[in-house]
Amino acid sequence: MLQITNLRKVFNEGSINEMVAIRSINCLVEKGDFITVIGSNGAGKSTLLNLVAGTFTPNEGDIFISGERVTHWPEHRRAAYIGRVFQNPLSGTCATMTIEENFALAGNRGKKPGLRWGVTRRDHKAFQEKIRLLGLGLEYRLKDRVGLLSGGQRQSLTLLMATLQRPRILLLDEHTAALDPPTAAQVLKLTQELIQEMGLTSIMVTHNMRHALELGNRLVMMHGGKIILDVAGEEKRRLTVQDLLNEFAKLKGDAVADDKMLLI
Amino acid sequence: MSFYTFMGSVEQGLVYAVMVLGVYLTFRVLDFPDLTVDGTLPLGAAVTGSLMLQGWDPFTSLGMAMLAGALAGCVTGFLATKLRIMSLLASIITMTALYSINIRIMGRPNLALLNQTTIFDALAVPAIPRFLLTPLIFLAVAGGCKLVLDLFLHTHLGLALRGTGDNPQMIRSQGVSTDNMILIGVSLSNALVALAGGLVAQSQGFADVGMGIGTIVAGLASVILGESLVGKESVLRQTLSAIVGSLVYRFAIVVALSYQVGFLRLTPSDLNLITAVLVVVCLTIPMLRKRMRWKRA
Ligand SMILES: Nc1ncnc2c1ncn2[C@@H]1O[C@H](COP(=O)(O)OP(=O)(O)OP(=O)(O)O)[C@@H](O)[C@H]1O
Ligand SMILES: [Mg+2]
Numbered sequence: 001m002l003q004i005t006n007l008r009k010v011f012n013e014g015s016i017n018e019m020v021a022i023r024s025i026n027c028l029v030e031k032g033d034f035i036t037v038i039g040s041n042g043a044g045k046s047t048l049l050n051l052v053a054g055t056f057t058p059n060e061g062d063i064f065i066s067g068e069r070v071t072h073w074p075e076h077r078r079a080a081y082i083g084r085v086f087q088n089p090l091s092g093t094c095a096t097m098t099i100e101e102n103f104a105l106a107g108n109r110g111k112k113p114g115l116r117w118g119v120t121r122r123d124h125k126a127f128q129e130k131i132r133l134l135g136l137g138l139e140y141r142l143k144d145r146v147g148l149l150s151g152g153q154r155q156s157l158t159l160l161m162a163t164l165q166r167p168r169i170l171l172l173d174e175h176t177a178a179l180d181p182p183t184a185a186q187v188l189k190l191t192q193e194l195i196q197e198m199g200l201t202s203i204m205v206t207h208n209m210r211h212a213l214e215l216g217n218r219l220v221m222m223h224g225g226k227i228i229l230d231v232a233g234e235e236k237r238r239l240t241v242q243d244l245l246n247e248f249a250k251l252k253g254d255a256v257a258d259d260k261m262l263l264i
Numbered sequence: 265m266s267f268y269t270f271m272g273s274v275e276q277g278l279v280y281a282v283m284v285l286g287v288y289l290t291f292r293v294l295d296f297p298d299l300t301v302d303g304t305l306p307l308g309a310a311v312t313g314s315l316m317l318q319g320w321d322p323f324t325s326l327g328m329a330m331l332a333g334a335l336a337g338c339v340t341g342f343l344a345t346k347l348r349i350m351s352l353l354a355s356i357i358t359m360t361a362l363y364s365i366n367i368r369i370m371g372r373p374n375l376a377l378l379n380q381t382t383i384f385d386a387l388a389v390p391a392i393p394r395f396l397l398t399p400l401i402f403l404a405v406a407g408g409c410k411l412v413l414d415l416f417l418h419t420h421l422g423l424a425l426r427g428t429g430d431n432p433q434m435i436r437s438q439g440v441s442t443d444n445m446i447l448i449g450v451s452l453s454n455a456l457v458a459l460a461g462g463l464v465a466q467s468q469g470f471a472d473v474g475m476g477i478g479t480i481v482a483g484l485a486s487v488i489l490g491e492s493l494v495g496k497e498s499v500l501r502q503t504l505s506a507i508v509g510s511l512v513y514r515f516a517i518v519v520a521l522s523y524q525v526g527f528l529r530l531t532p533s534d535l536n537l538i539t540a541v542l543v544v545v546c547l548t549i550p551m552l553r554k555r556m557r558w559k560r561a
Binding site: 091092095096101105114118 | 416418419420422423424426427430433435436437438441497
């Protein structure tokens with residue numbers, strides 16, 4: 001489904017601020033894989049997702065989606081294949097537009113926007129049914145501006161929007177990190193349900209090791225722009241938080257104690 | 265203020281409302297501050313005037329003015345998106361170039377359109393006196409532009425355009441090229457401004473290369489005034505606020521010009537100074553209000 005070969009991304013190449021964010025990454029994501037990604041701050045997790053989505057172009061290497069070489073496709077062209085939820089709950093929706101207008105944008109993902117009416121009565125009904133599943137009562141507020149909603153509500157909507165048109169790959173970058181614990185749990189549950197029901201190929205970055213272990217069929221650990229651990233299936237199921245902590249200890253020695261990673 | 269000056273300011277408010285709708289589109293919808301309009305307003309006047317003098321009918325001339333305006337907008341959009349020049353600078357570049365182009369189009373710095381058949385002659389109804397007919401026609405044009413814009417901003421393309429100004433990252437991740445949206449939006453905006461220029465030329469009977477100076481500031485002042493009076497909760501309200509803002513702004517100008525400040529009598533050449541002060545006041549009122557509330561709390 002997604003193939004990444006010899007990927008390398010350097011920010012500010014040649015200047016004193018040069019930063020090698022992705023050193024060399026090779027990875028084959030199978031259809032239906034649900035990968036959780038962990039790694040300390042600055043490991044390159046967000047950069048990797050941005051490279052897949054086309055927000056950045058790599059300095060070296062290639063990215064293939066379903067065998068198609070998309071390395072140099074602009075972001076908006078790749079969006080036809082990719083659903084995305086960002087860490088910032090405000091990033092995934094347009095605050096000045098209504099819920100149904102945001103959904104209309106998502107429902108049209110990857111197609112050229114034309115002069116057809118944005119939200120027809122039929123769209124309205126369809127969006128309402130979708131949003132009802134959230135159980136947040138938002139199905140009666142479709143004409144409210146998204147800016148009036150809470151971060152958790154917005155993130156739930158963003159998640160629905162990302163899957164409104166079935167994406168080939170769903171990218172989630174710490175999408176529950178900015179939410180309070182009960183809301184985060186709710187959004188995470190929704191994530192799991194959507195991915196399972198639709199059988200989506202997904203990559204989810206998280207700093208929560210418990211989530212990384214409980215969700216998905218494959219776990220990837222990144223450090224210094226490289227993948228240092230990649231386990232799947234039975235092997236992943238046997239993995240414990242202690243195992244992960246040991247991996248981190250190996251990397252950093254005592255520094256682990258004050259790392260943000262230790263959200264268990 | 266006499267009845268005629270009042271009608272005059274209504275007339276001005278309505279014709280410039282078409283321009284304000286254009287400014288609203290870039291400034292508010294696209295979040296793309298566009299100074300091209302200082303050049304596209306006279307461009308519209310120049311194209312309309314020159315074509316009419318060559319015997320074109322007044323309606324087609326207006327259509328061509330819109331086309332020319334769209335083209336100018338396209339240039340600014342191209343500079344900003346494809347050549348990655350900062351939007352403000354890109355529009356200043358186009359505006360500067362338009363000054364020369366407008367003189368080229370007219371063959372001289374200004375044109376008189378005396379004895380030309382204008383849209384007002386073509387649409388004249390014996391029962392309606394001219395001083396009523398002109399504002400009525402302008403009302404129809406401004407209202408029509410508002411309606412079309414309202415409809416357009418609710419199509420898929422319109423939604424993408426609005427999203428581009430609101431959250432470009434999100435819009436790209438929904439598969440829309442924000443560059444294309446900026447090109448379309450800025451072109452459309454400048455087409456409206458050029459239409460306003462053409463209408464002004466036909467109603468005043470002349471086109472002048474200097475008539476665009478201060479357009480953007482007047483446009484901004486109108487947008488901000490309108491928003492504070494009508495609100496900006498929905499697209500329908502925002503477009504209405506552009507028209508109301510334009511009317512209030514022209515009215516305020518007429519009032520300001522009719523006053524004597526001490527020994528100083530304001531003249532039309534003080535217009536830009538008044539506008540500048542007005543914009544500063546409009547921009548700072550929300551901030552001052554917030555501070556007042558703070559103090560009270
Ligand atoms: N746009 C950018 N310009 C310059 N450097 C960048 C940019 N984006 C990321 N970096 C750098 O690349 C490195 C990897 O950053 P990245 O955001 O991918 O880390 P991360 O694994 O997502 O970390 P976190 O857990 O904090 O989100 C960091 O050192 C960061 O400073
Ligand atoms: Mg990150």
